[in-house]
Amino acid sequence: MSKEIGVNMTKIIQPRKLPGFNELSPAKQIQFDSMIAKIKGVFEASCFVPIDSPVLELSEILLAKSGGEIDKEIYRFTKGDTDMCMRYDFTVPLARHVAMNFDTLSFPFKRYQIGKNYRGERPQKGRFREFYQCDADIIGNEDLPLPADAECISLYEKCFDALGFDCIIEVSNRKILSGIIADIGGEQIQNQILTLLDKLDKIGKENVRCELVKLGLSEDCANKITSVGEVKGDIHEVVSALDGLCQNELFLQGLRELEELDAYLVALGVTKHIYNLSIIRGHNYYTGTVFEVYLKGHREFGALGGGGRYDDLASYYTERKLPGVGMSIGLSRLFDLFDENGLLPAPKKSVVEVNIIPLGETLIDCLKIKKQMLDAGIHADVAYENRSFKAKMKEANRREIPYVIVVGENEVNTGNFKLKNMQSGEETGGEISDIIKLFKK
């Protein structure tokens, strides 16, 4: 025996996780799982269907669309002759799935996926290398009307309602800014302009205007762009702020789309949206409606999710035109932020409702009682571990198990048991079937 321990001691490896990889305690995992279940419930109630794409994809497939920046973050490796990657989002696998299965799908195709994605970015507060995302997308065949955008936006309100939090969904349409940029002849530097506007919140109006001038825009143009970026409010405020600002067709189309979208949102009962023209979304595949979701009163958390309209989901895999609109919630980040800030409801102390504790030779009887209680849907567990009775009572207390039944030989012989409320100390007597009835109430 001592020799075996000796062998083990030389072998012991310090147990540790990879940095940036999260692993919740069971109590928190229960909270997290319940959030997943609520979001899944919202997606399903809204007639979205699940896809569970593999975590690994061929690199040729996964990297067809991605730019340089994301590449460094991707977990890519070779096994045998196969060059593969861990997925970094659900959109590319969705595009691959729709292109592969086009003939068997119904359009508009409404799918959701909840699961883990992988990005090997530098680990930092709130940024994980393995993180849960909850995505819902609607894909059209050839075209997809605007009610789809309204539906995706409504999912945010429903999800946050289900989670018990108040959200604000900030909405824009990329065509409005693109139209103005075209109007002032800035198409060549459109991406730089959008990148700057995306920072309006962070660096402020003055800095954005200066940077725009540095890009070569006139003072007037820089002013115009910055003012548009600052437009924020309900649909009437936004329309009146932008009215007559420019005659570019794309601009006008964007504005019309925003008005139409608002009518659909109102019809769907969405109340937590506002319009904010500085909402850009980083991805350069968004082409129309864009949106981000924030926790009400906590804009400092940043966006907890976002999405928008894209013209073409799967142009790398099919010649078919598949426009889509999608929404995403970054659940790992959301959970971490809410947890850090004490916003989550208190976790359940114990999953065990009743601890059945044997006193003397009553283990078999305890197991029988456990069976009866489990059959009745009560979370009962037997303290069968080799510890003293006193230690078991102490442990039940420490684990904050709400009820205990002590099963001694006397109880077994009389069939009369006592259910002890561990907080009040109160004891209720009766047969097990009586105690079960008590629980049912």
Added chain:
Amino acid sequence: MSKEIGVNMTKIIQPRKLPGFNELSPAKQIQFDSMIAKIKGVFEASCFVPIDSPVLELSEILLAKSGGEIDKEIYRFTKGDTDMCMRYDFTVPLARHVAMNFDTLSFPFKRYQIGKNYRGERPQKGRFREFYQCDADIIGNEDLPLPADAECISLYEKCFDALGFDCIIEVSNRKILSGIIADIGGEQIQNQILTLLDKLDKIGKENVRCELVKLGLSEDCANKITSVGEVKGDIHEVVSALDGLCQNELFLQGLRELEELDAYLVALGVTKHIYNLSIIRGHNYYTGTVFEVYLKGHREFGALGGGGRYDDLASYYTERKLPGVGMSIGLSRLFDLFDENGLLPAPKKSVVEVNIIPLGETLIDCLKIKKQMLDAGIHADVAYENRSFKAKMKEANRREIPYVIVVGENEVNTGNFKLKNMQSGEETGGEISDIIKLFKK
């Protein structure tokens, strides 16, 4: 525009998945998800708590325990300076978790994990490189009494009951065979003997006996081992078949444990277990109780899961003695087998219960009706896509959506709508609130 298409055409990559990686259709994914929910429900009702260990682990951690065979199958790669692996089961991450978090856990620690594992084995029917496993383990601190083994076995019966299938759980105790092997002086070739017995079902009694003799056993010893491997039945049959066969202490202990286990199983109401001495389980860390689960009447499917008792969960990461017992269901394989053999219930044809179809300029009204129905928990969807009314009716039919509401201007003006049963053609009229009441019934 034509130029853009030209660019895309040159870029198109044939969309495809990695071989051995499964991706279900949405209809099947709904069935699969419902099986996961049922198994999760069983684990939770039995007071197991969830852990969601990362898919990636440090290679040093993950490979500490594994033998040569599994290594080739592992997805292992380097990113930066970090040598990492995708997990191939939940046991090693559990060991790492328990060793890391020993001080904050309550023992016996009952945890479950449901998720994907990765093994790069040659893809073949029913073998996936990415596959779901559903694991539940009970870990003791220093020791763990036998009721834990009974609890894990009972989970199989509960899981299969929840899934709506009948199972048979075949149980043995490794000490019985180890004791007999020690008794005949075969310790040096114990692993070879066990490997042969594991094949008893496949290659038959005669072949096993011949191979045992080739290993150097006498005819008598080979006979004895083979006969023990053939012992199968209820606890009384097994005890009487093995009674007096050998006086080795390990053998006697194994037999006593089997009898004790049976008493616990009976107390817990388990009825679907039998004893089969040829159940070995490949993993060489099992040290006592071992078991496998089969679909009743389909032993040709092979074991759909298995598990057993191990002396020491985490000896590579801690000096603490952490004995455990665990059960596992290979859900991807089970689902594939059941699906292939027509054993799954028919999938729901459509997640949409009511398709609301606009006729004329009534889209906004349709969205309002959808909101009312969603609020009432009815899975309603609006056919807002740009298609003719006729095409939408045809599509609702093709998708087997059970009900349709056609919303024309007349219906909107009168507030009187017709709910059409698409199968019977029957129409029921009324206000939307009436139609909702109809659904509630």
